[in-house]
Amino acid sequence: MLFGTARDALRGLLADGSTRRCWRRLWIPSYFCQDVVASLRSTGIVLVTYTDDPENPLTVGNARFLPGDALLVVNYFGLRGMPSYDRLLPDTVAIIEDHTHDPWSVWAINSEADWCVASLRKTLPVPDGAVLWSPVGHPLFSEPALTxxxxxxxxxxxxxxxxxxxxxxxxxxxxxxxxxxxxxxxxxxxxGDVSGITEWTRALLRTFPTGTWRERRRENHRVLLSAIGGIPWATVLRPQDAVDVCPFSGIVLFDSAERRDHVRECLMASRVYPTILWPLESLALPGIPPENVDFSRRMLSIHCDMRYSRADMLRVAEMIRLI
Ligand SMILES: Cc1ncc(COP(=O)(O)O)c(C=O)c1O
Structure with missing residues (x-):
């Protein structure tokens, strides 16, 4: 089912879950986009955080589950493989997976979660768009109108x-x-209100060579990873142990926040625009560990999607090396 944004899909799902499935709380990973967290507040469901981050496998370490809980799990930057929930959760917990960073991963395709959501505008050139599906076949509610x-x-x-x-x-x-x-x-x-997708995005989605573009993203990431290797003060996050992983972007972690800021400014001066995913300077929820804030201050996401060539990746890596 298609929506305007992933925030629409999640808000629609949470509203449906509260009324028809007695959901009362949503567990959100501590490392997550705070704008998304803020928008989920409007659903009235209680939001709580569990400790999670892009550098480690999912553990839901500090979560104490109750009946009526749903859990949001994120495939950070497309680097993760499918978790085994059996050992982590009671089966009363509804699992919602966010596959925004690689909607075509082996994990997304073989998911056994109750629900999966992906924003499509992060990996495809569309102005709006998100998809919600239920791998285990829960009935979907009706698709919202475009506002x-x-x-x-x-x-x-x-x-x-x-x-x-x-x-x-x-x-x-x-x-x-x-x-x-x-x-x-x-x-x-x-x-505003939960919205459906526009007719132009719905039409555009049928035209994209997503497989070819995904391969380019994977190859570009491989080039970036090896070209940045050996810089003593920067590392690129590697895929966690998983099959057929295709990273969303090059997640470069610097040895200090100051170095990250300096590199970012230099890249921007050369018209290369990395992003920070996600800024954690102003928090929408309590309970975010300082390690998450530290990671956010030291990371940069370097685009490696189909718009870029191998030469572009080498150029960016060289710029970072020489700064
Ligand atoms: C992992 C993840 N989930 C959800 C969202 C929200 O997507 P949308 O902007 O379509 O609401 C984002 C946006 O950055 C994201 O990165």
């Missing part, structure tokens, strides 16, 4: 994407047009 606000936000983002393409071809001199539209559209892309 007026979301239609407008998606159109702004779509216009920004088209203008950016012209800019990158050298046909448009001013970045400001598309930047303003992109920021405005992004600011409104998950707000």
């Amino acid at each position: 007026v606000d979301r239609r407008a936000a998606s159109l702004e983002k779509l216009a920004a994407m088209a203008l950016k393409a012209l800019y990158l071809e050298g046909l448009l001199g001013d970045k400001e047009f598309f930047r303003r539209l992109a920021i405005s559209g992004e600011g409104r892309i998950a707000s």
Whole structure:
């Protein structure tokens, strides 16, 4: 079932879970996007955190489960393999997996979770879009209508994407047009009522060569991993022990927050725009361990998707090495 965003899919699912399945609490991993956490608040379900991070396998260490609990599990940066829940959880807990960072992983395809969600706009060139499915066949609720606000936000983002393409071809001199539209559209892309997907994104999703693009992402990651190897103050996170893993991006961890900030500024000055996934400076929930905040301050996500070539990966790695 398709939605405007993953936040819509999760909000719709939590509303359905509270009314029809007596869900009362959602366990959220401590290392997670705080904007998503903030938006889930509006559902009224109680949000609690369990300790988890991208460097370690899932353990749900500190969670004490009660009847009416649901658990959100994230495949961080597409680096994880399918966990074995039997040893971790009572079977009363509803499992919701977030496959945003690699919706086509072996784990996602063979999942045994109650529900899976993936935002599609992180791996595909679409202005909106997310998918929700139930691997174990729970009945789905009805797909929400597209809201007026979301239609407008998606159109702004779509216009920004088209203008950016012209800019990158050298046909448009001013970045400001598309930047303003992109920021405005992004600011409104998950707000208001739960929304369905736009008709243009639904149509676009049928056209993409996702397998070929995923292979490029994997190959680019391999190149980046080996090119950054040997820099004493930076490491690239490696896939956890799993089959057919395709990382979302190059997650580079620096030896200090200061070095990360310096590298980020230098890359941006050279028009390379890494991202921080996720900033944990302002927290939507208590109980985030200081180690998570430290990781967030020392990490950079370097894009390695189908827009980039092997030469691009080598160039970025060389820039980082020489900074
Ligand atoms: C792992 C993960 N889940 C969910 C989301 C939210 O997706 P959306 O923007 O479609 O609501 C994001 C966005 O960054 C994400 O990275």
